[in-house]
Amino acid sequence: MDLNSVIGILLAFIAIIGGQILEGGHVGSLLQVAAFLIVMGGTVGAVLLQSPVKIFLNGVKMSAWVFFPPINSPQTLIKQIINWAHISRKEGLLALETHVPVVKDPLTRKGLQLLADGSTPEKLREVLEIDILALEAHQRQSARIWEAAGGYAPTIGILGAVLGLIHVMENLSDPELLGNGIAVAFVATIYGVGLANLIFLPIANKLKSIINEHVVMQEILVDGFVAIASGENPRLIENRLKGYFI
Template identity: 65%
Template sequence: MDFNSIIGIIIALVAVFGGQALDGGHPGSLVQFTSLAIVLGGTLGAVLLQSPLRQFVLGMKMSRWIFVPPLLDAAGLVEHISVWSAISRKEGLLALDTHIEGIDDPFIRKGLQLVVDGIEPPVLRQVLEVEIETFDDMHRQGARVWEAAGGYAPTIGILGAVMGLIQVMENLADPTRLGAGIAVAFVATIYGVGLANLAFLPIANKLKTLISRQVLMREMLVDGLVGIAKGENPRLITGRLKGYVM
């Protein structure tokens, strides 16, 4: 569980509603379901129009990473590669075949299987790097769904505010309703700007960071497997891979 995300959301909500209360306003005045529906519905429609369905679905699935990020154990991976390199040095590459069955990660399984099959190091690197590039591109497209939402939400918020002001203009004959009507109209702008800068854009940036970390882990794995395929000294491989661990 990523408690930073939870703490960040709490701080943002307290800052907005607490600031409203400290300024003499009523926090309940910021709760306008019509404005929220306009902003969320309009933003969703714009994002769906822009994004292929597969990309949109992936972006929604990736949103769980905000609270439960992928497990990235770089030190553990270095240890596994160190063990594999020592085994291959003593018993040969075929001895690694018994270790493949216990691996859950399909990318690691594929890489280790290619090593066992005796694939030449340059070809091994090329095959795995193509898969890394595909993984990176596909998941960054998913993150761009949230980035696009962050771009559209403020404009949709302004649209909602203008729609509210139109209704205010229709009630000019009743001055007592103008102040409250204008306040309600501008809540849509608050939702648009707030959701973009307190939710959508931070989510997109956090997803990009997590994707970069996963790509780095895979590049580290490729470096280690290529070293094993070349028959490099296990200590050399381990020492080089430790440079990836931060």
């Protein structure tokens, strides 16, 4: 679990709620079902309108990375690449074919198979980089649903505020209904701005960072495979790949 994400979100909400209490306010005054429904429903609807369902669902699924990010270990990856380099030098590239079935990562499995098939370094890089670009584009498009939500939420919060004020104006003759309308108006704005800046935009930026790290790992893998296909010395391959993390 990513403790930074947990600490960050807890600190943000504790600071806001704590400030409300210190000012003499009540936590219950921030709980408005109507305001939450307007902001969340409107935001989700707007994001769905601009995104295919597949992209939307994948973006929601990817949000779990904020707390449980994929494990990226460059040292382990480099060690594995060097092991394959030694095998190819001792037994030939065809010997790598026996390692293909035990590999789970699709890109790694494809690269090993291309090596075993005797693909040229140029063709190997060309094929694998197409896969990297396609996967990166798909992941970034999915992550953008959170960025879009961060853009829509404040505006929809203002829309909720306007609806609340309309409700107030319609009931000026009934003082008992004024308080609820005013509460919805102000709380809707809080929900819109708060969700955008405390939830949606941070999630979007976190996912972008994780995607960047994943792309670097894939570039290391491709460079390693190309070096093996070129018959380079394993020690030289190791030194070059470590350069990604200097």
